[in-house]
Amino acid sequence: MTPAELIGKWVKAFNAGDAGALARLYSSDAVNHQVTQEPVTGREAIREMFEREFSTANMVCIVDQLHDAGDVVVLEWQDPNGLRGCGIFTVVGGETTFQRGYWDKLSFLKLQGLPIP
Template sequence: MKPREVVEEWVRRFNMCDAVAVAELYREDAVHLPAKQRSIAGRSAIQKMFEQDFAVAGTTCIPELIYEIGMSAVLEWRDPIGRRGCGAFAVRDSRIAFAYWDELASVRVAESST
């Protein structure tokens, strides 16, 4: 899969709140870096992170734009209640090798609208 296709599939699986399916899109040695948080290394640790996140939050990711740049893709997203953010994904061999997810962008937008 091309990076854009991987991200589109990531969004589909994320919106199903299926941590196992989301983690399958990552390489075994992948790194996921949520903004202002400690990086998560390895597919099993990434799966655990998503399991914990899905148990607490029911965020829906609605893609606004997906940019494909070489072997990377950038996702601009929103959710149904108006939060916004972005993610950057580096893809190797049709799997996510590195992901950066700016969840704090959604917090700043939500705070500014209240």
Template sequence: MTAKDVMLAWVEAFNRRDADTLVNLYHPDASNHQVAAGEPVVGRDAIIRDARGFFAAFPDSTTKLEAMHQDGEWVMIEWSGGATWRGEFAGRRPNGKTFHLRGCGFFQVVGGQIRFQRGYWDRAGWFLQLGIPVE
């Protein structure tokens, strides 16, 4: 599987909200650093916990691949997406509000698995759309 194939499979699994398939695209010791969220999430167990939590909170979440660029084992994507808040998130009860975001991600794909991921998106804009105080 090429790095580009892995990314297309990642987007497909994300849009199905299929945490099990999604996490199997990661190396067992992978690191996912969503910069706006804080510290990196390391390892498949932590990555699947985050994915399951996100999909439970936003069961209609989708992402649209706006652009993808590959340079060797690195794939860079630009994306847009959104969802409706339906489950507990950030220690808060859902309120049914929707959000739409744009962002970008950088993925290092080694041996057909995501070894490292870093994402950039607007946390303040996201939380304001959901009615969550920006801290």
């Protein structure tokens, strides 16, 4: 499976709200760093992060662009509410080893009708 194909599976699992399937796409020591939050390290911690997020908000990833640069794939996305963002994935040996996500947390909270801290 190519890195771009792996990200296609990631989008499908994300849109299904399947934290377990998402976690299986990460290496055991992967880091997921959404810049609005502290980095999360390890497959189990990443699964727990997705479970918390899916229980809090209805999230959907609509792919705008997928830029494949070998072991690095950039996913430009939007959601049905108009939020836009970007995920950068490093994929080694068929697993995501590092992910960084860029999106605006204040806009996300407002669009989801969630409390603003």
